[in-house]
Amino acid sequence: xxxxxxDPQALSIQEGENATMNCSYKTSINNLQWYRQxxxxxxxxxxxxxxxxxxxxxGRLRVTLDTSKKSSSLLITASRAADTASxxxxxxxxxxxxxxxxxxxxxxxxxxx
Amino acid sequence: xxxxxxNPRYLITVTGKKLTVTCSQNMNHEYMSWYRQDPGLGLRQxxxxxxxxxxxxxxxxxxxxxxxxxxxxxPLILESPSPNxxxxxxxxxxxxxxxxxxxxxxxxxxxx
Numbered sequence: 001x002x003x004x005x006x007d008p009q010a011l012s013i014q015e016g017e018n019a020t021m022n023c024s025y026k027t028s029i030n031n032l033q034w035y036r037q038x039x040x041x042x043x044x045x046x047x048x049x050x051x052x053x054x055x056x057x058x059g060r061l062r063v064t065l066d067t068s069k070k071s072s073s074l075l076i077t078a079s080r081a082a083d084t085a086s087x088x089x090x091x092x093x094x095x096x097x098x099x100x101x102x103x104x105x106x107x108x109x110x111x112x113x
Numbered sequence: 114x115x116x117x118x119x120n121p122r123y124l125i126t127v128t129g130k131k132l133t134v135t136c137s138q139n140m141n142h143e144y145m146s147w148y149r150q151d152p153g154l155g156l157r158q159x160x161x162x163x164x165x166x167x168x169x170x171x172x173x174x175x176x177x178x179x180x181x182x183x184x185x186x187x188p189l190i191l192e193s194p195s196p197n198x199x200x201x202x203x204x205x206x207x208x209x210x211x212x213x214x215x216x217x218x219x220x221x222x223x224x225x
Contacts, residue, residue, distance in 0.1 A: 030211050042117075042203055042216035043156075088155060092211040100171055101146070101214065105155035 006089055006107040014112050019076040021107040023089030024069075030092045032065060034074050037086045037106070046074075046087075079111045115140045119204050119217035126194055127225055134189045134220050136204030144207045145187040146171070146214070147179065149200040156203065162187055163210065194224040 007022045023032065031050045035043040049056045049065045049072065056063045062075040076083055086106045093102075117138045126132055138145065146161040148171075158171030162181040176198055178190040187206075191198060201221050205214040 033213065035214075040201070040219065040221075042218050043205075043214070044216070045213040048213060090214075100158050100161055101210070102158070102172075103148070103156040105153060 006087070006104045008107060009105070010108045010110075012110040012112065013079055015079060015081055017079055019079050019083070019109055019111070021074045021087050021109070023072045023074070023104055025072075025089075025091050025102075026070065027093055029067075032063075032072050033090045033092075033101075034061075034063060034072075035088045035090060035103075037088065039085075043088065076109075079109075081111050081113045083109060084111045085109060115215065117204055117206055117215050117217040119202075119220050121220060122218060123221050125223045125225065128195055129193050132191050132194060132222075134191075134202060134204075134222070136187045136189065136217060137185050138187075138204075138206040138215065139185065140206060140208075140215065141184065142206035142208055142215070143184070144209050144212070144214075145181065146205045147177070147187070147189045148203045148205065149173065149198075150203060150219075151200050159189070159202075194222075196224050198222065199224050 005024050033048045034046040037043045047058050047063050049063050060077045065072045086108045088103050088106045090101050090103045120135045143164045147159040148156040150156050157173045159177050160179040162168045168179050203219050204217040207214040
């Protein structure tokens with residue numbers, strides 16, 4: 001089953017509004033990362049938050065992590081048309097029998113000019 | 114320029130014809146990984162490698178092989194491709210597990 005699940009699956013907003021996407025996961029993690037993908041292209045890393053951090057900022061991005069609820073949120077403030085893309089969360093679990101990164105199915109964001 | 118390259122970018126092939134998708138990174142990264150992306154399923158990890166000669170299965174390894182003879186290269190081999198392997202494939206590298214991953218541009222594979 002998926003470790004990360006983004007919510008909503010799709011989001012459409014007007015330019016200038018804020019966009020919030022959520023990610024839930026099932027097991028304990030070492031860290032959680034957010035990536036952006038423009039249509040059909042490779043993913044681009046946005047931000048990494050470690051399990052002992054609660055909030056992190058990078059430019060117009062704000063990520064929060066609540067390990068008690070096993071959830072994270074990505075907030076994009078003052079959105080622009082160029083923010084139109086799919087956004088994925090990815091989790092890395094503590095060392096187990098294998099070491100892998102698990103991606104959620106993504107949130108598709110459309111920012112209307 | 115730091116980058117991950119994949120070749121070919123587009124490939125149409127027939128069932129059963131062996132193919133290799135190459136992946137190379139110039140950042141001296143230890144961790145490399147292959148993913149496939151299908152609509153509604155996000156990215157699923159096929160194989161990963163923690164270092165030279167160290168590879169392991171991800172979530173969907175069936176029908177794929179990999180090798181890591183050199184640090185920079187991590188080819189994906191489909192010995193006998195089938196139509197259900199039609200997908201968009203991404204190679205990625207990072208300094209180690211849990212670090213930021215750098216993705217290649219993707220290879221769109223169609224198996225008829």
